[in-house]
Amino acid sequence: MSRYAHPAGPRHAEVLPEENPPSPPRDLARLDPRVWPATAGRGGADGELAVGGVGVRRLAAEYGTPLFVLDEEDFRRRARAYREAFSDAEADVYYAGKALLTKALVRWVHEEGLKLDVCSGGELTVALAGGMPPERIGMHGNNKSEAELARAVEAGVGRIIVDSFEEIERLERISAERGRVPKVLVRVTTGVEAHTHEFVATAHDDQKFGLALSTGAAAEAVRRVLACEHVELVGLHSHIGSQIFDTAGFEVAARRVTEFLTRVHRETGAELAELDLGGGLGIAYVSDDTPLEPEAIAKSLLSIVQRECDSHGLPMPRIAVEPGRALSGPAGITVYEVGTVKDVEGIRTYVSVDGGMSDNIRTALYGAEYTCALVSRAGGAEPVLSRLVGKHCESGDIIVHDLYLPSDVRPGDLVAVAATGAYCFSMASNYNHLPRPALVAVREGVPRTLVRRETEEDLLRLDVG
Numbered sequence: 001m002s003r004y005a006h007p008a009g010p011r012h013a014e015v016l017p018e019e020n021p022p023s024p025p026r027d028l029a030r031l032d033p034r035v036w037p038a039t040a041g042r043g044g045a046d047g048e049l050a051v052g053g054v055g056v057r058r059l060a061a062e063y064g065t066p067l068f069v070l071d072e073e074d075f076r077r078r079a080r081a082y083r084e085a086f087s088d089a090e091a092d093v094y095y096a097g098k099a100l101l102t103k104a105l106v107r108w109v110h111e112e113g114l115k116l117d118v119c120s121g122g123e124l125t126v127a128l129a130g131g132m133p134p135e136r137i138g139m140h141g142n143n144k145s146e147a148e149l150a151r152a153v154e155a156g157v158g159r160i161i162v163d164s165f166e167e168i169e170r171l172e173r174i175s176a177e178r179g180r181v182p183k184v185l186v187r188v189t190t191g192v193e194a195h196t197h198e199f200v201a202t203a204h205d206d207q208k209f210g211l212a213l214s215t216g217a218a219a220e221a222v223r224r225v226l227a228c229e230h231v232e233l234v235g236l237h238s239h240i241g242s243q244i245f246d247t248a249g250f251e252v253a254a255r256r257v258t259e260f261l262t263r264v265h266r267e268t269g270a271e272l273a274e275l276d277l278g279g280g281l282g283i284a285y286v287s288d289d290t291p292l293e294p295e296a297i298a299k300s301l302l303s304i305v306q307r308e309c310d311s312h313g314l315p316m317p318r319i320a321v322e323p324g325r326a327l328s329g330p331a332g333i334t335v336y337e338v339g340t341v342k343d344v345e346g347i348r349t350y351v352s353v354d355g356g357m358s359d360n361i362r363t364a365l366y367g368a369e370y371t372c373a374l375v376s377r378a379g380g381a382e383p384v385l386s387r388l389v390g391k392h393c394e395s396g397d398i399i400v401h402d403l404y405l406p407s408d409v410r411p412g413d414l415v416a417v418a419a420t421g422a423y424c425f426s427m428a429s430n431y432n433h434l435p436r437p438a439l440v441a442v443r444e445g446v447p448r449t450l451v452r453r454e455t456e457e458d459l460l461r462l463d464v465g
């Protein structure tokens with residue numbers, strides 16, 4: 001299951017054949033609807049994959065490969081589901097733009113009634129260029145620069161989430177100089193050990209984000225913000241990590257942060273009106289992943305906060321959540337062209353494609369798991385244990401460690417990796433000077449370029465030496 005079961009990085013032992021390789025699926029051509037985008041399906045005489053009504057062969061011919069394809073309808077449905085799940089309460093849903101952000105996505109997010117979380121000056125630039133009203137933007141970051149803070153204040157960003165003592169001082173000075181009073185939340189760490197990969201867990205004390213409840217740092221930060229004249233404290237923020245499947249971690253964090261809210265009220269008299277519980281909801285990368293549904297998580301979080309507040313006679317704060325992966329992840333696929341097929345006898349078949357760790361670093365970084373299928377045709381040959389690898393000069397350049405593909409997969413075939421809409425395009429690099437792939441949205445039979453493919457001229461354009 002894609003719960004970061006493996007240690008980070010390549011699993012060296014795996015150069016040997018596995019003792020218990022996964023068993024082959026009964027139907028290799030079947031696309032599990034929990035993993036593939038909502039509008040994905042096979043059609044035609046040979047079972048070609050189409051998404052948003054557009055066939056992958058046409059997409060590859062028009063836009064080249066590797067190609068990120070985004071199912072706009074899928075993204076919008078998920079955004080709506082989150083908004084509706086929280087619609088009974090005074091609540092905000094922020095889309096976490098770090099997962100995938102372009103001007104078009106900003107527009108979709110706004111049209112679907114969501115707000116937007118950004119965590120750098122670059123993301124803020126895209127958010128504003130995409131037309132998000134600044135008051136609907138929340139700005140994160142454990143090390144926001146002076147320039148980033150100044151721009152956020154000048155633009156009138158709706159919420160700044162403060163993450164350190166230095167930042168409180170900086171923000172007070174920057175706001176005073178501009179005669180502004182931004183609204184802030186203090187990011188606290190609740191000590192919850194989220195069940196996910198250590199690189200993406202963010203609520204335990206020993207890491208860089210937030211101010212710990214356990215050490216008194218969070219309480220001190222609240223006191224310092226309350227003492228500011230040019231910064232208005234409106235609430236608290238907690239984010240426990242990413243790709244999380246069980247509600248327990250969210251529930252414990254919600255309880256602890258609500259307890260803290262009531263303590264702040266008791267000790268300072270401040271009635272903090274907002275509680276942002278962050279993002280982190282997991283998605284299905286492989287068939288046996290079981291993501292939480294938005295209604296279930298909304299119900300559980302809202303009832304915990306309500307109960308805590310009732311027991312302390314405090315009004316229910318306005319709740320916010322910040323899903324990123326859960327909105328864009330399942331909407332995206334990556335289409336690659338197969339270049340070489342190498343049968344390492346007695347071990348497995350290596351299927352090399354025209355991208356790799358530069359467009360998907362998650363397998364190498366977190367041991368993430370993915371689902372991949374032959375998509376230019378369904379293919380009828382018997383399944384063969386394969387490994388999907390890229391074209392980088394690195395043996396850890398693995399996209400999918402173990403998968404079954406038809407034994408007649410050959411150069412020129414297209415394969416697609418599902419659920420790559422989050423943290424793949426946004427984490428892409430130019431390693432080995434590979435130009436980054438294009439991002440194309442598909443909807444009702446119409447493809448539209450959101451970000452064009454880089455060219456080798458683009459690579460040289462910045463190399464001014």
Ligand SMILES: Cc1ncc(COP(=O)(O)O)c(C=O)c1O
Pocket residue numbers: 096099117140202239241242243278279280281322323324325326422
């Ligand atoms: C503060 C904050 N909010 C929201 C998110 C979005 O997380 P996810 O994409 O897992 O929903 C993150 C990333 O982990 C984050 O750091």
Ligand SMILES: N[C@@H](CCCC[NH3+])C(=O)O
Pocket residue numbers: 098200242243362366422423
């Ligand atoms: N980039 C990570 C998640 C980090 C989320 C942002 N704090 C991933 O791909 O899983």
